[in-house]
Amino acid sequence: MTPFEMHLIDSRGQLSLSDVTLFHGRDRSGQFGIMAKHEPFMTSLLMGLCWFYVLNDPDPHYLALSGGMLYFKKNVLWIVTPHFFVDKDIKKISVNLEQELKKEEEERKEMKERAKNLEKEMLKRMWEIQKEAPK
Template sequence: MQTFELVMIDSTKELRCKNITLFHGSDRSGQFGIMARHQTFMTSLLLGLCWFFTIDDPLPTYVALSGGILHFSRNILSIVTPHFFVDKDMQKISIDLEQELKMEEQQRKEMRERAKNLEKEMLKRMWEMQKEAPK
């Protein structure tokens, strides 16, 4: 059976897997599968679960990812995503992805609050400067 290589990259890590026989993912058009020697292909992945099989393991390996770009060319499947988790246990990686997304949302909320406070302080300072300016 023919195989291909899978390369996944996120903001903190890179994972390379060889001997992949089938990758299954989904994009806006639906679900799809990629096997070795697939023609060149590129798509935008949705947030969720993908999975792949290797030649030496009949059970799937699951990948939870927060969207991303998939590119297949020259028998190498590359995925670039903000975050991914790989595990044989689908429940575990689903929980990991959910926790990561919640943490990111909290960080965005805190950043918005800091930006709002900075804007208030700047307006306050500009108002004070305008009052102090000679007329």
């Protein structure tokens, strides 16, 4: 089988592989596969589990990601995502993905709370300015 390059990029760095033979992912239209010499292709990946095969390795490698963009052109596959995990052990990668999702949920809650506090302080300051303004 003819391999192709795959580059995974997230907020922590980049992982590059040069011997991928098949990538299997999922977007809003359903599941799809990409092999070497595929036509140029771009899609928005859904959060979840993808998998790929590497030359001379019969076992799949799993890729958990929190959504992202996929672009394939000239035998190079690019995936840009906020977070990804790659492992051959599906149980291990599932635990990593679950932990990451919990962490992101906590960060979202903190951001909402900060925004709420900022809004309260702004309204309080606007009220004070309005009271101080000459009539």
